[in-house]
Amino acid sequence: MTRSVYVTGIDRGDGRQVVELGVMELLTRQVDRVGVFRPLVHDGPDRLFELLRARYRLSQDPATVNGLHYEEASALQAERGTDELVSALVDRFHTVARDYEVVLVLGSDFADTQVPDELSLNARLANEFGASVIPVVGGRRQSAESVRAEARNAFRAYDGLGCDVLAMVVNRVAGEDRDGIAERLGSRLPVPCYVLPDDSALSAPTVAQIAQVLGARVVLGDDSGLARDALDFVFGGAMLPNLLKALTPGCVVVTPGDRADLVVGSLAAHSAGNPPIAGVLLTLNEVPGDEILTLADRLAPGTPVLAVTGNSFTTASRLFTLEGKLNASTPRKAERALGLFERYVDTAELLKRVSAPSSDRLTPMMFEHQLLEQARTDRRRVVLPEGTEERVLHAAEVLLRRDVCDLTLLGPVDQIRKKAADLGIDLGGSELIDPAGSELREAFAEKYAKLRAHRGVTVEVAYDVVADVNYFGTLMVEEGLADGMVSGSVHSTAATIRPAFEIIKTRPDAKIVSSVFFMCLADKVLVYGDCAVNPAPDAEQLADIALQSATTARQFGVEPRVAMLSYSTGTSGSGADVDKVREATELVRLRAPELKIEGPIPYDAAVEPTVAATKLPGSEVAGQASVLIFPDLNTGNNTYKAVQRSAGAIAVGPVLQGLRKPVNDLSRGALVQDIVNTVAITAIQAQSPHEKAPAQ
Template sequence: MIYVARSVYVTGLDAGGGKSAIALGVAELLSRRVRRIGVFRPFTRKDDDPIVALLRDHYGMPPAAAATGVRYDEAALMLARGQVDAMVGLILERFHEVERGCDAVVIVGTDFGAPDGGEGEPTFPDELGMNLRLARELGAPLLPVVDGDGRSAADLDTAIRGARQAVAGHSVVAIVANRVAPELRSGVQADLDGTPVYAVPRVAAVSAPTVAEVVQVLNATPLLGSSPQALDRDVLDIVVGGATVPTFLDHVGDGCLVVTPGDRSDLIVAAMAAHFAGLASISGLVLTLGIEPDPRVVSLVGRFRGEVPVISVREDSFDTVGRLTGLEGALTAQNQRKVTAAIGAFEASVDVPELTARLDVTRSDGVTPLMFEFELIERAREDLRHVVLPEGTEERVLRAAEQLLRRGVCELTLLGPVDVIREKARDLGLDLRLDDSGARIVDPNASQWRNEFAATYAKLREHKGMTVDKAWDQVGDVNYFGTLMVQSGRADAMVSGCVHPTADTIRPAFEIIKTAAGVSIASSVFFMCLADRVLVYGDCAINPDPNPEQLADIAISSAATAERFGVEPRVAMLSYSTGISGFGADVDKVAHATELVRKRRPDLPVVGPIQYDAAVDPSVAATKMPGSEVAGHATVLIFPDLNTGNNTYKAVQRSAGAVAVGPVMQGLRKPVNDLSRGATVRDIVSTVAITAIQAAS
């Protein structure tokens, strides 16, 4: 059944269940369809509810789009006075305030007495009945969440069937069994009486607490490694240090938190040595009994490369472990790694097209930056490609690689010294799954492919006097090596430029991959994500002063790129003159290029010469170029030269707050894309997704 609704009600059936992760996954799904999503919780224990805060902050919702109904203590008082209808009416009133400004709303049900905001706070009887009533009153189909944590296959099946029976007679989009043991997922029935059932696995990266949360719970004193990056490490296990060093080392593993008295200098040094030697990637050390280690030991461990948190507590090891037992990490927008892991688990487990179709939320006409970026991720996931990242030792690249792997965007190869990359990933506490299905590391200087690549490059450049010996040195460069991986089919595409200038990325592509048939010039575009639409700017990064033929090529290539990424191409050939209002060599160049585009692509809507304001503003276009199907509605804007294009995209990016994705290369036989040296992790993720899509096209 399809439910045409502007909201969905996510509810558990008992305490826990990980509703925040499921709500995040649903919000992610909706964010691809609509411009404005909201979040609402009918009941809350805190003024700043953690689930509301998570969705509000992650999706940048305005204050009016993220709200709560009543506090539990208020609800308890109203129920005691017999004011149930009044309470429901108050919740409805506050909900509609949110709904009025949103295209879709994620509603998250009650906590069932869970201590989200403090154990023992007031609750009320028949919370499930209240959730069912509210879903009906709010006009929202249900998405029940069953907690699979610790359940056997038989218990899980019983719980799922019980959930379906409990919500019988209500509109149900699907049932989600969350935190299911991975080995039990395949045994979960996919359909129950016409209702889809999805099993989302328990993911340690989502549920594990961070060292920062351990510090807070223990009220610990940081001694070493107190940077936000160091404290962001996940704690996957606890190892109590009390034995001899050899026995202790047998129990140390990746993600473990070592708890040991502060006077056990042997175990402190052994733990740090095990970490930096690559034996195990420990998350940190907790030194108990209030004893700080000898200053000479502190000085020694402080000389190890990288940062491992070392904290001190006054309690003994037994009490410390007791306080940490059962501690789970909070899913917050500030911890992007957990958010990415949660969304990745949801997307990998849920039939997104099926769930989207059952909700049938009408897609917004406009496209926001979030919608555009999320669509990139989804399209890349549909046809998995292999992307090589030459700058494998760069922290931003490694952090982006973790996100790409967790979202299942593509397969990855990182270039650089194997030991250096492994050590850096370990120091940063990143999970790149280097030992199984994750990123592959290749060292160009030690690779068995180097001789083959040298011979290939020498043959390609023999007309320039290149010899095999010279080529052997050249292909040791990570960008040349990565480009030759793409050329030889060992990778589908390449992304570089975080720490290299543009020329270092694109020169190998021009020499080795070269331009596609029928294209006279390679060029680039930026996807400029404005508040309500995406524009395509070309060429803002490669060609300083293209002639009319080259400018026409850039326009046609840019239109094709726009169409490939869901932007309907309406091309504006920009100039300082609109129509025949001006004259000069620069205007003539644009006019000539416009005619060439019309001749080569008569089906392509194009106008030029035209000024920027007339190209994008309908009111200006009505005056300067009335009757044009492109003026005022252009989506692809072609700049006459690099000086104009580069300055314009940066001005729009900085002044209008636009998200600039790119530059995206076009016209090459195989995709190679360049990053800005100021690229953020988010920029890298988006560019890799675009590159993967290009490779699949």
């Protein structure tokens, strides 16, 4: 029977979307096919489902998601009774349930409905669906005692109606009350109770949402600027010095359109990062002249300037009733919501209680979830030398919001802050260092000169070398100021990894540095090595690559079954190329007799069971290989690219292996998610530090 989780509430305004998103994240970590069902809906688009569909790549037909509109449900209940209403909704639920391993049910929202006793109806539906329940209680603007009482009453209500209550969630409580509420409820309820503090950024509308609600005209700004959260509103009517004192981070400045001085002054403050604002809203349908707008655009490119027809008072009245919503157009807000959920919910405990059937498949999304969760369990610091690169900044924001690891960004600090402000990115909690002016530069120069003295490097020469962001970042890793480094989005592979070869060097048990790609196919993850570093490894090096790759695979949850690839099968072929692979296979068997390995073996026999049954019957690896070792770089690099482009696989890497401390290279075409995954991998590698090599 399909396992279902029903997220519901007791009243409106509980911010339940954060919990629904968080539970979906948990479910998709465990199974591949998750369905969504909302029994009762309002007219208009279902923005949360659109977010879930976009974020989790759901293939579910939107027409199957919804049960009945509230008006239909109310009429059916009035005319034919609650049993008929429930029966109709159960039928529609099972239409979804039969196609999915797990169904997430989104309970009614208690907003502007004519359905009597919604709580009892949600409880009845959960029972009829065979779903376990997670009730959510809202605590905004309530005392700690009131919140505790509501949570206890909500549990009693759903439990008393026969529901299987998995856990309680109390959301949007005052930050100063969170710990006390959690402690008291933890001892008063028989199920886990997770308490989430109120996060103003989640309820803050984006600038784009403001523009939509007010019917504002976008005078200046780009999509990134419009995606910023409006955390505050500052109304400008005073002289510029007084306005500047009133500005707050993330505010929208509301001012009459004829006050060009306030427009320019606000944007200049943003450009200086003192403070970064969300945008400017002009009232009275007045817009400054072209000269002022050109200056404004140069001061803060991308920062939105909106214009509305109303005056400041009517505009303010509408602004203060706005509340931000999670939807497909607010992916950064979704990252923040997930970060909040994962910080205050014991996700391992909740996932165990959900006890959804584990899938034998490992999909790309499940692998990505696994990376972030594994990195989060033992938090590490990763240094990102390319601190002014836009993709790196967006990735840093995701990593910080998801609480994956600590970050150090390198580059001119003012430039990093300005770029982040222009993109509306909050780097709070990250460390920013300019290598050129850092107090560490002199000590790093002495360290590097000592390491490279045999090459004639002096302290004076080293002083210039260590100002390079990749050398500086590598020295931070070497000196224990960071646990790993990721670079390469704008630097070549050589510029990224040469400092690691010179400074960090190889582990005592590794003969060479090599690499793997995690190839995320539709239903599994394969490990390819070496596709990026060693052009023509000999038999001993190839054996080392195989052993390193098996260790890396195991570290990331892929059970290693190693295929040493060749055009020949077993003993059927001969020649230097085949002999090298055969010799490497025997060396691996000698060094790691417990490791499942087959070689030489062609690719098709390694991964396709029907071919394996013909060519290598009875093999423990053939047909089910998970680690594929290519005989040379030419073969490996072309194969991974062919699979990536032709099969639509996600290639995560290259992940370097064999170094004493982790340094990883990015493709210069890396997407934001690629950077996030690589940083998570680097943090995980740093969780299992290897013995340092002897000083040389």
